[in-house]
Amino acid sequence: xxxxxxxxxxxxxxxxxxxxxxxxxxxxxxxxxxxxxxxxxxxxxxxxxxxxxxxxxxxxxxxxxxxxxxxxxxxxxxxxxxxxxxxxxxxxxxxxxxxxxxxxxxxxxxxxxxxxxxxxxxxxxxxxxxxxxxxxxxxxxxxxxxxxxxxxxxxxxxxxxxxxxxxxxxxxxxxxxxxxxxxxxxxxxxxxxxxxxxxxxxxxxxxxxxxxxxx
Amino acid sequence: xxxxxxxxxxxxxxxxxxxxxxxxxxxxxxxxxxxxxxxxxxxxxxxxxxxxxxxxxxxxxxxxxxxxxxxxxxxxxxxxxxx
Numbered sequence: 001x002x003x004x005x006x007x008x009x010x011x012x013x014x015x016x017x018x019x020x021x022x023x024x025x026x027x028x029x030x031x032x033x034x035x036x037x038x039x040x041x042x043x044x045x046x047x048x049x050x051x052x053x054x055x056x057x058x059x060x061x062x063x064x065x066x067x068x069x070x071x072x073x074x075x076x077x078x079x080x081x082x083x084x085x086x087x088x089x090x091x092x093x094x095x096x097x098x099x100x101x102x103x104x105x106x107x108x109x110x111x112x113x114x115x116x117x118x119x120x121x122x123x124x125x126x127x128x129x130x131x132x133x134x135x136x137x138x139x140x141x142x143x144x145x146x147x148x149x150x151x152x153x154x155x156x157x158x159x160x161x162x163x164x165x166x167x168x169x170x171x172x173x174x175x176x177x178x179x180x181x182x183x184x185x186x187x188x189x190x191x192x193x194x195x196x197x198x199x200x201x202x203x204x205x206x207x208x209x210x211x212x213x214x215x
Numbered sequence: 216x217x218x219x220x221x222x223x224x225x226x227x228x229x230x231x232x233x234x235x236x237x238x239x240x241x242x243x244x245x246x247x248x249x250x251x252x253x254x255x256x257x258x259x260x261x262x263x264x265x266x267x268x269x270x271x272x273x274x275x276x277x278x279x280x281x282x283x284x285x286x287x288x289x290x291x292x293x294x295x296x297x298x
Binding site: 007010011013014017078079080081082083084085086087207210 | 219220222223224225226227228229230231232233234235263268270285
């Protein structure tokens with residue numbers, strides 16, 4: 001055994017192996033890209049906006065989730081192995097689950113309130129809506145997830161996605177709607193997916209598939 | 216190094232430990248056998264689907280021994296003066 005072992009950094013190094021595969025980046029990138037895909041559907045197929053966005057969102061997000069789950073199961077785990085982390089990580093993951101549940105409930109309420117006529121978003125100033133969407137839906141929840149997962153890159157993605165709403169506001173008067181949304185979230189999403197693919201390729205090179213075990 | 220990695224996790228499989236330590240299969244197996252004989256590591260062989268999986272975890276004795284080792288190292292290093 002080596003002397004002067006830094007237990008905390010050793011645990012962190014082992015834990016961060018989980019994020020070296022780039023699959024989280026691809027997943028987050030696809031979720032952000034989804035914001036541009038919905039309006040693109042409207043533009044291309046001339047279907048009702050609400051229906052297109054809902055269908056493309058559900059389909060796209062399910063696809064992103066399937067890529068993530070299958071990638072972890074069939075590509076990452078056979079290469080890096082299986083590990084169960086200690087009670088501190090487990091407690092953080094439980095807090096994250098509770099937080100995500102709260103975020104989900106709040107989002108559902110924000111969606112239902114205008115449908116019931118309790119809130120009328122058209123009465124709220126556009127800047128306030130942008131601020132609510134940018135910070136409330138992306139920047140803040142993503143940052144909290146980044147903290148609980150100890151996943152540093154997600155802070156940048158949270159900031160980029162939040163900024164996307166403001167950039168859309170700036171771009172829309174120039175290129176029109178929904179092209180502004182498509183361009184901004186398309187570019188941000190594609191950049192994050194490309195970063196993920198870069199990490200994914202590096203991961204495949206670093207961890208080639210060896211024979212299972214020899215013990 | 217094997218003990219430190221197993222100390223910071225609840226349990227891990229052979230592949231994970233091999234990647235983290237950078238040891239070869241044979242080398243890691245040999246170390247693990249010795250640690251198991253000493254009662255420091257618990258080894259459970261099982262199947263995940265059709266593939267064999269060797270799960271490893273520190274035993275209570277191993278965890279206590281590692282903590283004692285850390286304390287001793289800290290005492291030794293703490294006793295070293297810059298002057």
